Amino acid sequence: MEPMAQTCSPLEMLERLVSFDTTSRNSNLELIGFVQAYLASHGITAETLPDETGAKANLIATIGPAAPGGIVLSAHSDVVPVDGQPWDTEPFKVVSRDGRLYGRGTADMKTFPAVALALVPQFLAARMKRPVHIVLSYDEEVGCLGAPPLVKALVAKGLRPEAAIIGEPTMMRVVNAHKAIHSWVTEITGHEAHSSNVHKGVSAVMAAGEMLGELSRIAADLRAKGDPSGRFDPPFSTVQSSIIQGGTAINILARRCVFGWETRTLPGGDPSHVIGRMERFAFDDLLPRMRAIASTCNITFTARSRVPALMPEPGSPAEALALSLAGLNAADAVSYATEAGIFQEAGIPAIVCGPGDIAQAHQPNEFIDESQLAACERFMHRLMARLAG
Numbered sequence: 352m353e354p355m356a357q358t359c360s361p362l363e364m365l366e367r368l369v370s371f372d373t374t375s376r377n378s379n380l381e382l383i384g385f386v387q388a389y390l391a392s393h394g395i396t397a398e399t400l401p402d403e404t405g406a407k408a409n410l411i412a413t414i415g416p417a418a419p420g421g422i423v424l425s426a427h428s429d430v431v432p433v434d435g436q437p438w439d440t441e442p443f444k445v446v447s448r449d450g451r452l453y454g455r456g457t458a459d460m461k462t463f464p465a466v467a468l469a470l471v472p473q474f475l476a477a478r479m480k481r482p483v484h485i486v487l488s489y490d491e492e493v494g495c496l497g498a499p500p501l502v503k504a505l506v507a508k509g510l511r512p513e514a515a516i517i518g519e520p521t522m523m524r525v526v527n528a529h530k531a532i533h534s535w536v537t538e539i540t541g542h543e544a545h546s547s548n549v550h551k552g553v554s555a556v557m558a559a560g561e562m563l564g565e566l567s568r569i570a571a572d573l574r575a576k577g578d579p580s581g582r583f584d585p586p587f588s589t590v591q592s593s594i595i596q597g598g599t600a601i602n603i604l605a606r607r608c609v610f611g612w613e614t615r616t617l618p619g620g621d622p623s624h625v626i627g628r629m630e631r632f633a634f635d636d637l638l639p640r641m642r643a644i645a646s647t648c649n650i651t652f653t654a655r656s657r658v659p660a661l662m663p664e665p666g667s668p669a670e671a672l673a674l675s676l677a678g679l680n681a682a683d684a685v686s687y688a689t690e691a692g693i694f695q696e697a698g699i700p701a702i703v704c705g706p707g708d709i710a711q712a713h714q715p716n717e718f719i720d721e722s723q724l725a726a727c728e729r730f731m732h733r734l735m736a737r738l739a740g
Contacts, residue, residue, distance in 0.1 A: 356392045363469070367465075368382065368456065375492045379408065379429060379489050390471065395412055407489040408489065411484065411501070413510070414484075416479065417482070418482060419509070420513045422482075423512045424484070425516065425517045425518065427489070429489055431713045436715035442455040451720055458520045458706075458707035460520060460707070464487060466706070467485055474735050493656070495690050506699075513669075514669035515694040516669065517704075519689045520708055522706070523726045525704045526661070528618050529688055530615040531622060531658060531692065534611065535611070535654055536610075536611050537633075538607070538650070540648055541557075555606060558650075570591070573589065596610075633650045659693060659695070661692045663684070673704045675733075675737075677730060689703050707719040
């Protein structure tokens with residue numbers, strides 16, 4: 352006996368998706384299992400793609416005819432932590448108040464897949480001539496780790512999508528360009544000594560300070576170079592560090608210090624310039640001075656993430672479709688990164704367009720305006736009409 356088809360409104364689906372605590376450090380399998388069972392109740396077989404640990408999975412589901420082409424509707428399933436944030440409501444429960452829906456992931460980015468999933472019965476009833484592919488990834492928030500194998504699987508299946516719409520929060524505006532992100536972890540090994548004998552030891556914390564100074568000089572140079580396109584805010588490539596750990600006591604020269612840092616480069620920018628400059632400063636200048644005191648000193652760089660930029664492709668199938676569905680004439684650019692560049696690198700035209708405001712992403716009391724839910728629903732209805740026409 353086949354399972355009874357599950358039906359729910361976009362709001363009800365959002366409530367279900369938000370109720371799963373898919374903070375990136377956790378498994379997302381409970382959410383993926385729910386979506387898989389929901390789709391199965393409508394006769395749709397969703398393929399899951401586990402990660403190496405088996406604790407997380409991507410999902411691919413095709414709705415409509417088994418025909419080449421079609422449109423990818425893409426979202427990530429994970430959210431950022433709520434730890435230490437002053438929430439006024441339960442983060443993993445949608446709370447409606449004054450025209451807003453509060454909850455972790457309401458803006459970033461569970462509303463887009465909630466609307467797509469809730470409308471599955473309408474997609475099926477539309478008798479589309481081309482399919483819709485709903486895809487969910489894992490670990491976007493920690494470096495877009497799930498998207499590369501997901502996109503690789505799409506290509507391997509021979510689906511050849513015409514376009515991918517990544518539903519990150521844009522207030523339903525169309526975004527055809529965003530910056531790239533490359534991040535590293537730098538570990539410095541110094542040489543312990545009593546703090547009164549600074550000439551006999553090497554403080555890894557002080558060495559890290561010198562490296563952060565070089566990072567600030569690189570940031571200033573990138574700011575001065577600017578953005579020739581005039582489309583981005585801020586109008587330049589950036590570098591920054593926001594996490595550092597080192598030392599054991601104020602009167603002991605620190606043996607170890609670790610800091611994480613990133614560069615967000617404009618489309619077409621060269622991140623190798625940034626890491627190259629940091630490595631030259633470390634290995635040609637700083638490390639020889641450290642080893643003159645203690646030969647055991649060391650500096651290492653470990654690449655943490657690589658998220659390609661979304662390159663503008665005016666008039667691409669993705670841009671033309673999204674502008675038409677959104678009723679807009681021009682596309683925007685944003686400084687945050689998404690999985691769109693990964694689709695684009697694989698030869699799938701990509702665009703970013705989704706409900707919610709990026710200003711709410713990662714914030715306490717994250718919310719989305721109810722009007723954005725309705726706007727996304729209208730967008731999806733226009734899409735199903737287009738694919739049926």
